[in-house]
Amino acid sequence: MRDPDSELDQLKEKHLLRALDQGINSPVETKGLTSEDFVQFSSNDYLGLASHAELKAAAIQATERFGVGSRASRLLRGGSLIHKELESYTAEFLGTEAALYFANGYAAALGTLNALLRKGDTVILDKQCHACLIDGARLSGATIRVFPHNNLHKLEKLLISAHEKSSDDSRTLIITESVFSMDGDSAPLKEIIALKKQFAALLMVDEAHALGILGTNGRGLCHSTGEPRSVDLRIVTFGKSVGSAGGVVAATSQWIDLILNRARSFIYSTAPPHAQAAAALAGLKIIASPEGDHLRQALADNVRLLCEKLPIKPPAAAIIPLILGEETSALRAADHLRAGGCIVPAIRYPTVARGAARLRVSLSAAHTTEEITRLADNLSLLLDSGKFTLSATA
């Protein structure tokens, strides 16, 4: 039998071993810094809502009213009025007919794809799609086709081929992200919508890193295409800019009814805690309010400040990848930044392709000018040291 030690050793040799890390205990790099001295640039809490007083209060009130655990799956009467309210608010906010709330975005993607697709269908994904979309596609049994990142020409070719093989009974689904989690760039949604219409395909867009940031009132990139309803299925997550946790699929009532009946990660899983749903609802309401506009402006100011200081091209939203290539370069660069009090994660294979290891900087409205300046100074030192070069893809 394969023993775990040999697998762990192999990962270590390839510099791919991962461990839980609070980011403050590495003796070489900390040089006497205490936890308060570190600034996190690894969080997806883009608007700083995770510690907002209204979200905390909403979670506490929901717990007091409904209890901690939700007791059963939604179909077995787990959950509460809050879950329903969150779904209708999300649908209205995104401009869709209906929405369904899962425990997290991963489960929402997995369940939706498993509900929609089966053997004989074709799913066409952007190469940089998140693991939950790839895993959902794999589990569905559909034929998987992948196009190079944002390559419309290749997508069209795959659509032509899928169209030729399709039948009245089959489905072709294109999947992309509005803001890519590891590259920070966005998909050419208008062009993809035109292609999906031309080939009568379905389109699913994961808005995990755009919700709250892009589009009017943070409604996401689909909304700013001017024809959000041409996107058949939208996945949004509440563990990032919304400041809570959970994932939603938003679509027409028909699709949501089907997903409710077929998504195994929804049907066979305990409803998310009331507190989590209530905090997500409070977070979304802030995002839609003038306070949300103010937070988006603060985030945009921080992104602009860092990009001007380095200088680099501004990202689509709040994720800035600095691609270094080798796993070891990314790990050493992360260590250097940590020594300067900045926690920036090194992202390695299999999260990104081999040879494309990188630092992933994520910014928040909650960062102060001093914190952004500290990061810019540390990054500049790192790049000026000559020990690290950004690869051509950066």
Ligand SMILES: Cc1ncc(COP(=O)(O)O)c(C=O)c1O
């Ligand atoms: C693009 C994308 N989709 C989905 C998810 C999964 O969301 P969750 O963290 O809520 O499971 C993530 C998480 O990082 C993501 O980056």
